[in-house]
Amino acid sequence: MCGRYASTKNPALLAAEFDAVDGTGGEAPGPDYNVAPTKRVLAVVERHPRDEEGNADPGTVERSVRVMRWGLVPHWAKDTSGAAKMINARSESVLAKPAYRDSAAKRRCLVPADGWYEWQPGEGRKQPYFINPGDGSSLAMAGIWSVWWQQEGDERRPVITCAVLTTDAIGEMTAVHHRMPLVLPRDRWSAWLDPDRPDPTDLLAPDPAVVAALELRPVSMRVNSIRNNDPSLVDAVALGESEKPEPTLFELS
DNA sequence: CCAGACGTTGTT
DNA sequence: GTCTGG
DNA sequence: CCAGACGTTGTT
């Protein structure tokens, strides 16, 4: 699954990597080695540009990097208090769940990450791992987003929120956990972001090639506390024999 | 009809 | 907003 | 995801 990740690239770098424009307006959060639920994050969306009256132009699309808050708040929510419970959406059910289906059909995004953290349950304390692409590229987690209107006196301010899709862990990832974020290979980015494709069913399966290209390493327990936030959080640490990943631990029988 | 939910993970 | 449960 | 709080009265 995905409840914590690292995102340290600035919007300009991400815009280049995702063939998008920087739509953050200088409001982007800085480098973050310990992104946690409800924090501000960067995401990539593709939308039909709107004119001054708010009408979308169906003939063109623009891909941009945006600032969102992690934890989806549906437009009908009374307040934002449920956001922390909605940081993930199961890919198996996202199209059917009332809280997610509109977003899954019409408002998909990519959530770029340097890598994500996973806590391996076991004897004693859980061991955190960092999982990232071996080549330094960003991974693109499949996401959905929503707009919630915050009333401030007479003003209504949009709050953009998002959730990351999860799927069954496959390959090497099963050694650490039985769920993982849905990471999309580059050749599925456009289809995932396509605002005119209401049914993304074909894109919801985990991709073995993407997973095979991931690196996985145990990291310091310091990542547990979000007060810690520095580059060393993603550094490998040595493990005792008894704490090594157990490949069969989560194999389904 | 109205009221209440609307989510995921992990653990037992 | 929309569906489910009573 | 993990960490940290979890409470009231009265007095300053």
Add this chain to the structure above:
DNA sequence: GTCTGG
């Protein structure tokens, strides 16, 4: 044990 906050 369970909820909230980040």
